[in-house]
Amino acid sequence: MSVIEEPVKTPVVDDCAVLRFAALGSHALPARRGGRRRIVAPDGSELAPATKPQPDGSLVKALARAHRWQRMLDEGRFASARELAEAERVGHSYLGRILRLTLLAPDVVEHILDGHRAPQLTQLVQPFPVEWERQRE
Numbered sequence: 001m002s003v004i005e006e007p008v009k010t011p012v013v014d015d016c017a018v019l020r021f022a023a024l025g026s027h028a029l030p031a032r033r034g035g036r037r038r039i040v041a042p043d044g045s046e047l048a049p050a051t052k053p054q055p056d057g058s059l060v061k062a063l064a065r066a067h068r069w070q071r072m073l074d075e076g077r078f079a080s081a082r083e084l085a086e087a088e089r090v091g092h093s094y095l096g097r098i099l100r101l102t103l104l105a106p107d108v109v110e111h112i113l114d115g116h117r118a119p120q121l122t123q124l125v126q127p128f129p130v131e132w133e134r135q136r137e
Helices: 015-027 057-074 081-088 092-103 106-113
Strands: 029-033 036-040
Touching: 057 081, 057 092, 057 106, 081 092
Parallel strands: none
Antiparallel strands: 029 036
16 A cells, blocks of 8 residues: 655745745744735744735725715715615615714824724724814824
């Protein structure tokens, strides 16, 4: 009876990451962080940190949806938020929570899109002050 060896599966990473991994030997491991592949040292720190802050994809998507839905309501394509929710196949309460994001101060939105430290989406779907000054606190 012969033993058939299966090929070793290696994670797919970009060429630079492979070179850094090879240079470090078995002391570093490729890992996913925030949807991107990174080389992680044994202590858990990234060996190749991002060159600039990356925006939270789910938050950016929610902001885009909120503004698109608000534009659709403003243009009169739908008579109510409930009608829009049915057309978009989402719950009307979810649509209402996401629409609230259109009330964020412009500089807060810029801060989010620039990838700087931003509130989590779960924090933003909770009621927040409409006054822009109070949002900045």
